[in-house]
Each structure stands twice: as structure tokens, then as C-alpha cells.
Amino acid sequence: MNFTKNILCIGAGYVGGPTMAIIALKCPEYKVTVVDINEDRITSWNSDNLPIYEPGLLQAVQAARGTNLFFSTAISEGIRAADIIFVSVNTPTKTFGLGAGMASDLQYWEKTAHQIVMHSDQSKIIVEKSTLPVRTAEAMERILSENKKDIHFEVISNPEFLAEGSAVNDLLEPDRVLIGSQQTESGRQAAQAIVDIYAHWVPLEKIITTNLWSAELSKLVANAFLAQRISSINAISALCEKTDADVAEISFAVGSDRRIGSRFISASIGFGGSCFKKDILNLVYICRSYGLNEVADYWEWVIKMNEYQQERFVKKMIKEMFNTIVGKKIALLGFAFKANTGDTRESPGIYVAKKLLEEKADLVICDLQAQDNARKDLAGFDGRVCFEPDPYRAIEGAHAIAVITEWDLFTKLDFKKIFTMMEKPAFIFDGRNILDHQRLFQIGFNVFPLGKPSLTHF
């Protein structure tokens, strides 16, 4: 088949894979190729055992793969053939040198810019899909224009707002698509080419075009605002536990105000995921580099509050279990940073597990999708932690259960049966407030929800 455009995506990760699958599905006249340096990942994308778990993704991939969607490690060939290149490589927090622990590590991103220059022999549109510090496009333009081939690269910012666990739906029905470009003739033309892709399925009024810097910064700000809401309600959950107020009732009452809205104000054990913390740290770093220390301090507290929430959860577990958990078996229900994903990056489960292990508890981790990642996260604790996908087997003989991830499965368990299988007194610490606390109390459990009165038999 003759395709009208060649689209390439560099980076076959959580964003590159799903985003390109949906573009391929919705734009049959475009050829979409996703490349990566990681051969195993590409092999998985070419199998039915995809490298990431995402509801609906396998069906989307299967519908387009081999027709107009291709996964490959042939990066230079891909670059040569492409009209439009999306760059969706990882941009983690820097772990070394200047800005360590705060700034974005742009080494993967910069490497792709050089690869693009090296292997291109015609003008192309380069789309920043990765989340990047504001004004990164300037650096990208500089690298790309340092070519002696007399070809032009137009840089576009098209940040991604999908959330893991709902990626396919978020891509099919986004709240908005954001496309930033230079406000020049060639910049506007390039932006239009990207608008044309999304216009295949996204209503035009949901496609927002801005200048480059607004698009780059909007992405960091969107994540900062979302995380800030979670830290705000989590801060209130601590106050609720001192005053017998109920944080769920507060979320409902406060969120019923349409100016506030009901989403992203569910108290939890803390937010995780690969991006909230990294993007806020990056925002803080950028603010400090411009001398905006008050602004930096303000956003930094969103992260500090998140750390406080996780610490608080573990301290409460230890205190309520009579200040010692040495040798006690504790079942962690869930390990992923949220439900419907196997991703454990920055999961509060990692912090909780490590702290409990430091206190010499024996852990069983029960998370069907996140088992492999959990194993890697807890490497080195062999013998003290085991992994059991069956919740009943995981809980058998345990002193306590801690809910880490809000998997629907955990709400459907037979807790009467579970109670009989546990050591007494039996404790439940619900880090997601997903269980029926009154019922658990009636069964005989000592129940510790988040931001709600504890229900104890002693």
C-alpha cells in the first residue's frame, strides 16, 4: 500500500507504544513505525505479550500491527524514511552532577536529536512527545540546525496527557490535545500537520494550539496541579484522623462545588508513578534556576506532603501493631502505583515494603500485574519477602493486611473466610479506602482506614 505520510516514534515505552497504536488505528493512510534501542521491548511489541499492561491495548495493537503499524530496532532507517518524528524517550530525574535529584536527565533526548541529524537527508517535523523542561525545544532546534545538509527541522511540542491504566481511552477521547509551535510561517504549517493527524478522531475544538514554550510548560503545570490536589486532600486526611472527621465525606462535600470538582481528591497512601514527582522536581528546579525561590518552595511542598503521607502510613502500622512487627507476616495487597497497570515506578508500595522490612516484618506481595516489577524493586530482600498472586494464599497466616493498590479484585474478597485464616488480632490498614470498613469491623478485624476513625476491638 502507498502511504501518504511516514510517521516515526523514537521510544517504544508507556507513551510511544500506545500513542502510536492509536494514531495508526485512526489514520490508516499513514505508515507508523515505532523504534527503540531496547530489543526485548520491540520483540514484545511484536508479540501478543506486550511489554506493558494496559486495558484495550492488545486489541488496538493487533488491529493495526503489520498493516500500518510497525515496531522495529532499525532506528537509522526509520529516521531516513520519516516525514514526522515523535520523540518519546524517557526523561527521568538526573541522578548525578548539576541538578542531581531535581533536574531532568536529558541525555536520551539529546542523543535522539543527534541521531536525527545524522540520519536525515530531507526536512522533517520533530515532535517533542516526552515531557521536557520549558525551552527545551530551543536546544533541540540548535542541535538540529547544526547540520551541513541544508535541510530544515521544525520542532513542535505535543505533550502527552494520558494516564496509565486508562491510556487507550485517554488517547481515544482526550480532554484536549496540545500542540505548540514557533509562531512563524513554517512553525504554523508544521503545527497544522500535527493537527491533521489528531483531527482524524479528535474534535477540532479540543485541539489547542499555542506557542512552543506554553505547550512545554503546560505539561509540567498540569501534572503539578493534579499532584497538588492529591497532596491537599492527603494533608486533610491527617487532620481527619485527629478529629474523627471522614476524609471521604469531605472529598464529596468539597468536590461537589463545581469550581473544585470531584476528581483527584481521593485520599491515598500517596501518589506514585513515573511522572508526578519527576515533573514537579523539574518545575522546582526550573523556578530556582530563575531565582523564583518562593515559587519553588511552594511546589516542593507537594512532594514533601506526599512523602509525609507514606511515612505516616507505615508509622501508624507499626504503632497500632503494638510497636513491633518483628517476624510478623504482613500481606501487601497490590504493589502497582495505581490499579490497572503493572507499573511500579515511584509506587508508595516500594517505600512501605522497604520500611516494613527494615522493621524485620515478613512480607507477601500480592499483585498479579506488578509481580515482576515488584520483584525487581525489592531485589536484595530475598527470603524475607515473597510474591503470591492468589490473595487468599498471600493472606494465610498473616497478622496484617495493607491495601497498597486499589485493584477491584480486593473489594470482592471473602473477608469472613480471610478472617479465619489470619493470626489474631487481625489488622487491616486500608491505604486506598476501598474496603467496607464497618463490615470488616463486624467480622472481627481491627480496621485502620485513611483519614477516617479507626475501628478497633481493643
Ligand code: NAD
Ligand atoms: P519509558 O521508559 O517507558 O519509554 C522510553 C523508551 O525510550 C524506552 O523503551 C527506551 O529504551 C527508549 N529510548 C531511550 N533512548 C532511546 C534512543 N536514543 N533511541 C531509541 N529509543 C530510546 O518512558 P515513558 O513512560 O513512555 O515516558 C516517555 C516520556 O513521556 C517521558 O518524558 C515521560 O515523562 C512522558 N510521559 C509519560 C507518561 C506515562 O504515563 N508513562 C504520560 C505522559 C508523558
Ligand code: UGA
Ligand atoms: C498522570 C497524569 O494523570 C497524566 O495526565 C499524565 O499524562 C501522566 O501522569 C504523566 O505525565 O506521566 P499517571 O501517573 O499515569 O498519570 O496516573 P494518575 O491517574 O494521575 O495517578 C497518579 C497517582 O496519583 C497514582 O498513584 C494514583 O493512585 C494517585 N491518585 C490519583 C490519588 O492518590 N488520588 C486521586 O484522587 C487520584
